[in-house]
Structures are given as structure tokens and as C-alpha cells.
Amino acid sequence: MKNILVTGGAGYIGSHICLRLLEHGYCPVVLDNLTNGHRDSVPIEASFVRGDIRDRATLDHIFIDYKPIAVIHLAGLIEAGLSMRTPEDFYNVNVTGSQVLFASMRANECCSIVFSSTAAVYGNCSQQLIDEEQQIRPTNPYGRSKAIVETILQDYSEIYGFKALALRYFNAAGADPNARAGERHTPETHLIPLAFQAAAGITSGMQVFGTDYNTLDGTCIRDYIHVDDLAKAHIDALNFVTNQHQPNFDYINIGTESGASVLQVLELCQQITGKSFEINYQKRRDGDPERLVASAQKAKRLLNWTARFRNLEEIISHAWSFFESQSK
Numbered sequence: 001m002k003n004i005l006v007t008g009g010a011g012y013i014g015s016h017i018c019l020r021l022l023e024h025g026y027c028p029v030v031l032d033n034l035t036n037g038h039r040d041s042v043p044i045e046a047s048f049v050r051g052d053i054r055d056r057a058t059l060d061h062i063f064i065d066y067k068p069i070a071v072i073h074l075a076g077l078i079e080a081g082l083s084m085r086t087p088e089d090f091y092n093v094n095v096t097g098s099q100v101l102f103a104s105m106r107a108n109e110c111c112s113i114v115f116s117s118t119a120a121v122y123g124n125c126s127q128q129l130i131d132e133e134q135q136i137r138p139t140n141p142y143g144r145s146k147a148i149v150e151t152i153l154q155d156y157s158e159i160y161g162f163k164a165l166a167l168r169y170f171n172a173a174g175a176d177p178n179a180r181a182g183e184r185h186t187p188e189t190h191l192i193p194l195a196f197q198a199a200a201g202i203t204s205g206m207q208v209f210g211t212d213y214n215t216l217d218g219t220c221i222r223d224y225i226h227v228d229d230l231a232k233a234h235i236d237a238l239n240f241v242t243n244q245h246q247p248n249f250d251y252i253n254i255g256t257e258s259g260a261s262v263l264q265v266l267e268l269c270q271q272i273t274g275k276s277f278e279i280n281y282q283k284r285r286d287g288d289p290e291r292l293v294a295s296a297q298k299a300k301r302l303l304n305w306t307a308r309f310r311n312l313e314e315i316i317s318h319a320w321s322f323f324e325s326q327s328k
């Protein structure tokens with residue numbers, strides 16, 4: 001079985017990627033320091049190393065012991081709002097950590113990588129469907145840290161021969177359709193699990209930031225991509241990079257091409273859970289773009305990938321099944 005190093009594989013998206021890798025005959029080797037991940041999110045068939053991507057010795061051991069053929073690099077700090085308060089942490093983990101990882105990859109002659117980038121690199125963008133031709137203008141240190149790593153990968157591809165693909169995810173949502181994995185961030189900052197916490201009475205209600213955007217109901221619009229579709233995109237991306245004969249760097253949006261407003265999502269959450277909750281309206285937050293919806297044409301063209309789950313109700317239902325399974 002071919003080993004794949006999955007940094008951050010104990011996290012939300014990483015745990016779903018591990019399930020998909022196993023289904024496709026790969027063996028995930030997870031490196032995670034568990035600051036935000038969970039040991040029991042890693043499937044038992046996968047190998048697990050508890051450690052930090054900034055620790056060169058641990059990385060070298062993994063490359064020597066497991067000889068992975070490629071890397072899927074998800075490990076990092078993810079909360080854009082927090083990055084406005086603690087940018088040093090974000091550059092340290094997301095940028096310095098990536099550089100330590102890439103140095104170890106180079107030294108150990110494993111130069112194929114799929115990198116978790118983000119729609120946050122686009123910042124405020126007037127296009128209805130954002131395509132990859134758009135100039136990137138991230139509005140917070142989180143988005144900028146990802147943009148810097150993309151630039152590093154481009155240089156490493158040209159100069160050191162890396163084969164690299166950056167996937168710019170839009171908003172990951174949902175859970176494994178069989179509820180084997182799901183979203184468990186602490187503290188939770190993502191809209192759908194926060195709505196479930198409100199519906200379950202764990203919190204007293206929901207805060208909505210900004211009601212005066214130029215959108216159908218004044219709240220922000222996002223493109224919600226099912227985490228299982230995201231995981232499948234990584235299998236396609238992995239096959240793409242490992243089949244390249246020449247060094248290569250590219251970036252691809254992963255989204256559904258349709259958007260929903262914050263209020264539309266909250267309404268669906270109340271319908272699906274059968275519980276209503278209070279909504280408190282607040283002023284806009286700094287750094288929140290009005291609308292982020294992907295064009296997914298490049299993913300279709302290069303990877304032959306399209307989203308399978310296009311119905312937001314189904315995406316939220318999967319997330320709710322997982323949430324309920326955790327509270328039993």
C-alpha cells in the first residue's frame with residue numbers, strides 16, 4: 001500500500017480525507033499535534049504520529065520510516081478572526097511550519113504535495129463566480145499566510161522541482177454521510193455547528209455579523225462545499241500531482257458554484273433540527289468579504305472533479321446526524 005503523509009489529519013477535513021484515502025487503497029500517515037484535532041478522528045487503519053510540523057526531526061523520521069509517496073498538507077491555524085488578533089501565531093504555524101515541512105520533503109526526496117489553501121486568498125471580490133484568474137487580495141493574516149505558502153510552492157516547483165497543487169477550498173460543511181467523522185472544533189467558530197449548539201441549547205443563541213451587505217437579505221453569502229466532496233477532490237489532486245512528469249505548480253478552487261446567505265443557512269438549520277433559536281444581529285466584522293462563491297470550472301477541467309452534494313439541506317442533514325451521534 002502506498003503511504004501518504006497527511007499533516008493535520010486528525011482535524012475536521014483531514015479525518016475525512018483519511019477515510020477517502022483508505023477507500024482508494026492508500027495508507028494515510030497522520031502527523032498532528034492535536035492542538036485542534038482529535039486522536040479518535042483518525043481511522044484505526046491509518047498510522048498516527050503525534051508531533052508538530054515545525055519539528056524537523058519528527059518529519060525526517062516519518063519520511064525515513066514510512067517513505068510516503070506524497071504529502072497532503074492541511075495542518076495549520078484556521079480561524080480568520082483570531083488571525084487579526086494573533087498574526088504571529090498564524091505566520092509561525094502556517095508559513096514557518098510549511099517551510100520546515102518542505103525542507104524535510106526536499107531532503108527526503110518526496111516532492112509531490114497537495115496543499116490546503118482557501119477562498120480567503122481572494123478577499124473582497126466583485127465577481128459573482130470567482131475564478132482563479134482573479135487577483136488575490138486577502139483581507140486578513142490567515143488568508144495572507146496561505147497566499148505566502150502558495151508563492152513558496154510556486155518557487156519550489158520552479159527551482160527545486162516540486163509537483164504541487166494548492167486547493168482553494170470555499171466553506172467546508174457537512175459530515176461523512178455514514179457519520180464516521182464530522183466537525184468538532186473547540187471553540188467552534190463555523191456557522192452550521194454553531195447553529196446546532198444553539199438548537200441543542202448548549203449556547204443561548206446565534207450571533208449574525210452584518211445585515212447591511214448588498215445581498216438578498218443583507219447577510220454574507222458563502223459557497224458551502226460538502227466535506228466528502230472536498231475529500232474526493234484530494235484523491236483527484238493526489239493522482240494529478242503524482243502523475244505529472246514535470247515539476248508543476250497550480251491552484252484550483254474547490255466549491256459548488258452556488259451560494260447561500262447566513263440567514264438562509266440558519267433557517268435550514270432550524271428546519272432540520274426541528275428547533276428554533278434566538279438570533280442576535282451584530283455589526284459587520286472586520287475582514288468578512290460580502291460574497292465568496294467559486295467557479296469550479298478549473299477543477300472540472302484539470303481534475304474532472306465536480307461536487308456531488310449540491311443540496312444544502314442534505315449537507316446540513318449529514319452534519320446534524322454527526323452532531324446528534326456525538327451527544328448520545
Ligand SMILES: NC(=O)c1ccc[n+]([C@@H]2O[C@H](COP(=O)([O-])OP(=O)(O)OC[C@H]3O[C@@H](n4cnc5c(N)ncnc54)[C@H](O)[C@@H]3O)[C@@H](O)[C@H]2O)c1
Nearest residue numbers: 008010011012013033034035036037052053074075076172
Ligand atoms: N474548514 C474550512 O472551511 C476550511 C476552508 C478553507 C481552508 N481550510 C484549510 O483546511 C485545513 C484543515 O482545516 P480544518 O477545518 O480541518 O481545521 P482543523 O483545525 O480541524 O484541522 C487542522 C489540524 O491541524 C493540526 N495542527 C495545527 N497546527 C499544527 C502543527 N503546528 N503541527 C501539527 N498539526 C497541527 C490541528 O491539531 C488540527 O487537527 C487548514 O489548513 C485550513 O486552513 C479549511
